[in-house]
Amino acid sequence: MIERHWNADLLAKIFGVVFLAVGLLGFAPNPIVSPTGVFEVNEAHNIVHIVTGVAFVAGAMLGAPVITIRVIAVLYALVAIIGFVMPGSMLLNIVAINMPDRWLHAVLAAVLLLVGFLAPAPESMRHARM
Numbered sequence: 001m002i003e004r005h006w007n008a009d010l011l012a013k014i015f016g017v018v019f020l021a022v023g024l025l026g027f028a029p030n031p032i033v034s035p036t037g038v039f040e041v042n043e044a045h046n047i048v049h050i051v052t053g054v055a056f057v058a059g060a061m062l063g064a065p066v067i068t069i070r071v072i073a074v075l076y077a078l079v080a081i082i083g084f085v086m087p088g089s090m091l092l093n094i095v096a097i098n099m100p101d102r103w104l105h106a107v108l109a110a111v112l113l114l115v116g117f118l119a120p121a122p123e124s125m126r127h128a129r130m
Helices: 008-025 043-061 065-085 100-116 124-129
Strands: none
Touching: 008 043, 008 065, 043 065, 065 100
16 A cells, blocks of 8 residues: 655645735735735735744744644634624724635635645654554
């Protein structure tokens, strides 16, 4: 049987770079990610993307990419749920959000949950179970 491995370091770095890029892009006028874009963002939303990107990269660099992906996946799942439950265009009265954001957060949560929980457990977690 062939054992498949996820390259969690690489995935965390890719997610990190994408989130950093989206966070920075949100500060520049554009039709995709901006206050008037398809995905409506404000400064707080951009900062959340940047912090998330930094967390992904830091998790990879510190040798904890799987745990980082799992934690962020659960947080994004909560954000998706809250986004659909709370009416209006502001998440927790801080972060700008619209319907495309809500759906994107749900898809991101699903992808991150799959990646994070289908990845092999880190060696330290496998030993803790024994």
